[in-house]
Amino acid sequence: MKELTINIFRMDPAVDNAGKYKKFNVPVQEGMVVLDAVRYVQENIDPSLALRWNCKAARCGSCSAEINGRPRLMCKTRVDMLEEEITVSPIRAYPLIKDLVTDVSNNYEIERRIPAFRPKKGAAQPFLINQIDVTRSQEFRRCIECFLCQDVCHVIREHNTNYIGPRHAIKVASLDMHPMDGIDRSPMLNGDLGLGFCNITKCCQEVCPEGIKITDNAIIPEKERAVDYKYDPILRLARRLRRGSSAK
Amino acid sequence: MKTENSKVNGIQKKYETVSSDVLIIGAGGAGLRAAIEAFDNEASVVVVSKSLLGKAHTVMAEGGIAASVANVDSKDNWKVHFSDTIVEGVYIGNWRMAEIMTKEAPDRVYELERYGALFDRTPDGKIMQRAFGAHTYRRLCHVGDKTGLELIRTLEDQILHRDVNVMDEVFITKLFIKNNSVSGALGIRLRTGEIILFRTKTVILCTGGAGRLYKVTSNSWESTGDGIALAYNAGAELMDMEMIQFHPTGMVYPPGVKGLLVTEGIRGEGGILLNAKGERFMLRYSPEKKELDARDVVARAIHSEIEAGRGTEHNAVYLDISQKGAKFIHQKLPGMYSQFMDFAGVDITKQPMEVAPTVHYQMGGIRVDPETCRTNIKGLFAAGEVASGLHGANRLGGNSLADILVFGKRAGLAAAIYSSKTALSSISTEEISKEIARINSFANKKKGLNPQTIIKVIGETMSEKVGIVRDGKDLGLALTKIQALRKKAKNVGVSGSLKFNPGLLSCLEVEGMLTTAEAIIRSAIARKESRGAHTRKDFPKKDPKFKKNILSYKNGNSMKLKMVSVPSMPDRLKQLVKLEVY
Ligand SMILES: Cc1cc2nc3c(=O)[nH]c(=O)nc-3n(C[C@H](O)[C@H](O)[C@H](O)COP(=O)(O)OP(=O)(O)OC[C@H]3O[C@@H](n4cnc5c(N)ncnc54)[C@H](O)[C@@H]3O)c2cc1C
Ligand code: SF4
Numbered sequence: 001m002k003e004l005t006i007n008i009f010r011m012d013p014a015v016d017n018a019g020k021y022k023k024f025n026v027p028v029q030e031g032m033v034v035l036d037a038v039r040y041v042q043e044n045i046d047p048s049l050a051l052r053w054n055c056k057a058a059r060c061g062s063c064s065a066e067i068n069g070r071p072r073l074m075c076k077t078r079v080d081m082l083e084e085e086i087t088v089s090p091i092r093a094y095p096l097i098k099d100l101v102t103d104v105s106n107n108y109e110i111e112r113r114i115p116a117f118r119p120k121k122g123a124a125q126p127f128l129i130n131q132i133d134v135t136r137s138q139e140f141r142r143c144i145e146c147f148l149c150q151d152v153c154h155v156i157r158e159h160n161t162n163y164i165g166p167r168h169a170i171k172v173a174s175l176d177m178h179p180m181d182g183i184d185r186s187p188m189l190n191g192d193l194g195l196g197f198c199n200i201t202k203c204c205q206e207v208c209p210e211g212i213k214i215t216d217n218a219i220i221p222e223k224e225r226a227v228d229y230k231y232d233p234i235l236r237l238a239r240r241l242r243r244g245s246s247a248k
Numbered sequence: 249m250k251t252e253n254s255k256v257n258g259i260q261k262k263y264e265t266v267s268s269d270v271l272i273i274g275a276g277g278a279g280l281r282a283a284i285e286a287f288d289n290e291a292s293v294v295v296v297s298k299s300l301l302g303k304a305h306t307v308m309a310e311g312g313i314a315a316s317v318a319n320v321d322s323k324d325n326w327k328v329h330f331s332d333t334i335v336e337g338v339y340i341g342n343w344r345m346a347e348i349m350t351k352e353a354p355d356r357v358y359e360l361e362r363y364g365a366l367f368d369r370t371p372d373g374k375i376m377q378r379a380f381g382a383h384t385y386r387r388l389c390h391v392g393d394k395t396g397l398e399l400i401r402t403l404e405d406q407i408l409h410r411d412v413n414v415m416d417e418v419f420i421t422k423l424f425i426k427n428n429s430v431s432g433a434l435g436i437r438l439r440t441g442e443i444i445l446f447r448t449k450t451v452i453l454c455t456g457g458a459g460r461l462y463k464v465t466s467n468s469w470e471s472t473g474d475g476i477a478l479a480y481n482a483g484a485e486l487m488d489m490e491m492i493q494f495h496p497t498g499m500v501y502p503p504g505v506k507g508l509l510v511t512e513g514i515r516g517e518g519g520i521l522l523n524a525k526g527e528r529f530m531l532r533y534s535p536e537k538k539e540l541d542a543r544d545v546v547a548r549a550i551h552s553e554i555e556a557g558r559g560t561e562h563n564a565v566y567l568d569i570s571q572k573g574a575k576f577i578h579q580k581l582p583g584m585y586s587q588f589m590d591f592a593g594v595d596i597t598k599q600p601m602e603v604a605p606t607v608h609y610q611m612g613g614i615r616v617d618p619e620t621c622r623t624n625i626k627g628l629f630a631a632g633e634v635a636s637g638l639h640g641a642n643r644l645g646g647n648s649l650a651d652i653l654v655f656g657k658r659a660g661l662a663a664a665i666y667s668s669k670t671a672l673s674s675i676s677t678e679e680i681s682k683e684i685a686r687i688n689s690f691a692n693k694k695k696g697l698n699p700q701t702i703i704k705v706i707g708e709t710m711s712e713k714v715g716i717v718r719d720g721k722d723l724g725l726a727l728t729k730i731q732a733l734r735k736k737a738k739n740v741g742v743s744g745s746l747k748f749n750p751g752l753l754s755c756l757e758v759e760g761m762l763t764t765a766e767a768i769i770r771s772a773i774a775r776k777e778s779r780g781a782h783t784r785k786d787f788p789k790k791d792p793k794f795k796k797n798i799l800s801y802k803n804g805n806s807m808k809l810k811m812v813s814v815p816s817m818p819d820r821l822k823q824l825v826k827l828e829v830y
């Protein structure tokens with residue numbers, strides 16, 4: 001049977017001073033994805049290998065890793081698309097827990113800081129909303145919280161700023177673009193939440209497995225909005241009026 | 249939080265203690281909705297889940313939530329939804345649960361909208377609804393083919409903005425019971441390997457289903473039936489465990505994605521089923537409803553075609569939507585297009601898909617009171633897929649998301665009220681130490697048996713002998729096999745510590761999987777008829793003698809079964825439902 005070689009990062013920071021890559025040989029199956037290979041190792045060779053996965057269908061965002069240096073979902077990356085030898089490492093933007101598993105808990109802390117949806121005052125319920133007005137926000141709601149975009153963002157990786165990162169920027173946008181939402185979060189996003197540090201490199205939207213246009217459709221509009229507010233009170237008023245009853 | 253030491257037989261065992269009024273096990277739709285309600289009713293709430301917050305099995309739900317808001321078909325109302333649910337459950341579903349669910353589902357959908365969920369819209373701006381198998385009207389409120397994701401994110405947002413203690417990646421191994429009431433639970437925090445003792449007045453089990461007992465399933469990693477086993481061992485009654493839903497269309501190839509769901513929406517949008525000879529076989533099995541008959545009917549038809557040698561080389565049949573054209577498919581089924589393109593290299597706008605039935609849902613589970621979701625153990629509640637009663641012998645698509653919201657809320661409220669009148673009770677240190685020792689016995693074991701060897705055999709046994717079409721002989725063999733595995737399972741163990749050790753979790757799951765499997769098999773043996781999802785080759789007909797619910801429960805060290813009558817419907821509801829025919 002054909003075999004492939006996979007190098008998997010191993011380390012338990014509580015015990016080891018440094019991580020190392022361990023080499024495993026795994027039988028190849030047609031249509032195999034990297035998660036299959038890593039699970040083969042976990043199930044048959046070393047059951048204590050730490051990894052996360054839930055759905056195996058690219059729907060839950062648990063199985064993020066760096067595969068041959070590129071942030072990807074393990075369950076969506078076919079081995080026949082990669083060179084013979086595969087190297088899997090944990091995503092770098094977060095502290096390591098063990099092997100391929102990192103501590104992503106600060107994402108929940110960030111979400112606590114973003115004001116939740118609050119319906120506009122006086123909006124009649126149940127809401128009447130046009131499909132065309134939900135489409136914009138729905139793009140960002142496809143996010144599976146894999147945090148791969150956070151992983152490639154150089155602001156998050158290399159600089160210690162207050163920027164919440166692309167995943168959370170689109171969260172803010174998804175709430176701001178909800179036609180019935182009564183809060184404007186862009187001043188906060190551009191202020192305390194640090195969007196100013198983003199210099200629109202678009203690396204985030206390149207890795208998004210959901211194909212969300214993070215920079216084009218969320219970050220740039222949110223940045224523009226902040227500029228409008230700062231310099232143009234008339235425009236701001238006009239916008240508010242233009243939002244009308246269904247579109248915000 | 250405080251750290252305590254217990255000393256038994258001279259061994260020191262450290263653990264942290266977390267106290268609450270309400271401990272919710274599971275962060276799927278049921279668990280999160282329960283948490284909101286319990287918190288809003290002044291209870292202190294802890295939610296634990298074995299995966300990360302926001303990743304629970306519920307995120308995978310595609311088609312939508314069934315609720316008779318009648319935005320698309322104005323004739324729809326709860327009464328029609330009620331009748332569909334009872335009839336499709338083949339008359340062994342609990343009438344009161346069905347009444348509650350169908351009446352309250354619309355409120356729960358609008359409430360989600362108030363929480364910020366953005367559903368697809370009708371041309372006049374209301375929540376859009378789609379058709380699904382065996383629903384009389386277009387009834388499923390949806391967000392493209394990602395309804396579960398929107399549901400989870402919306403509830404997650406609500407939870408994160410409340411003072412609810414979410415402890416994700418904590419695996420619960422045992423419930424403590426004293427004088428037939430809940431006193432607490434024990435768990436491992438995966439991130440560190442620490443042991444946590446939960447002292448609590450109430451527990452709500454929202455642990456989801458058990459699809460992972462089967463080799464081929466659409467279910468996520470988590471669905472190993474843990475909650476069923478926790479409840480069973482605590483003395484709670486299980487009901488109708490034989491009722492396992494096979495979804496007619498799962499992927500079959502390549503092997504890595506075998507079982508992955510192919511949404512009913514494909515058939516809803518006009519996809520047809522063909523055997524290897526190119527015959528549209530549903531015309532033979534169901535001339536009227538054809539591909540859109542109920543799930544059990546279509547699943548059995550596909551199974552029969554494959555058994556008769558009319559399957560494809562991968563033991564499947566073809567599902568073809570290509571006649572609808574590329575534009576239509578890209579617009580209506582984008583998720584399915586990329587699923588087949590990415591995973592199988594199949595372009596569904598040009599080629600047919602290969603599909604076969606896959607284990608999808610567990611109708612049976614913990615027996616609960618319809619009003620409050622309480623079990624026969626005081627302070628122990630259950631909601632969502634882990635509970636039983638609502639769906640009877642077959643679940644309608646979309647009824648599960650309605651179920652988890654409606655009964656999640658009810659369980660949360662009932663637990664908050666119960667806990668306000670109860671005090672924390674003590675847990676014996678001996679029991680705690682015993683459980684900690686049990687957990688530790690699996691770790692750092694150089695010569696332990698790999699738990700996967702057992703899980704693999706469970707999967708094969710269940711898929712081959714407790715599948716879509718069953719018979720007494722095979723079921724008997726399956727039971728013998730499971731009992732033999734139970735002995736073998738005593739030797740499982742893995743290297744490494746308690747910290748983030750998936751092998752260790754498998755060791756802990758194995759016992760629960762065996763218990764759940766045993767309940768499924770024993771109930772399947774007892775039901776000597778064919779009804780809904782349960783088909784017996786040796787008893788091919790439905791039998792009025794078995795218009796019963798089958799209970800399973802622990803008696804000493806063995807499992808006992810009992811048939812009970814299905815609670816009879818009051819006349820006001822009877823008139824809504826057509827009479828059962830045999
Ligand atoms: C692919 C797919 C599509 C579906 N589509 C639909 C649909 O369109 N409409 C519909 O109505 N239904 C659908 N269903 C069914 C529906 O999604 C599920 O029945 C429902 O989501 C179950 O929710 P739940 O809250 O009961 O449990 P789950 O979402 O399964 O959550 C279980 C929770 O319990 C936790 N848990 C389990 N064991 C332990 C333990 N030992 N310790 C700690 N935590 C534990 C897990 O971590 C998890 O958080 C679909 C199912 C699948 C698989
Ligand atoms: S565009 Fe902004 S958010 Fe995205 S990676 Fe670049 S700096 Fe980060």
Ligand code: SF4
Binds near residue numbers: 167212
């Ligand atoms: S925006 Fe895309 S890359 Fe970022 S977390 Fe969401 S799904 Fe992942």
Ligand code: FES
Binds near residue numbers: 053056062076
């Ligand atoms: S396992 Fe869910 S996204 Fe990969």
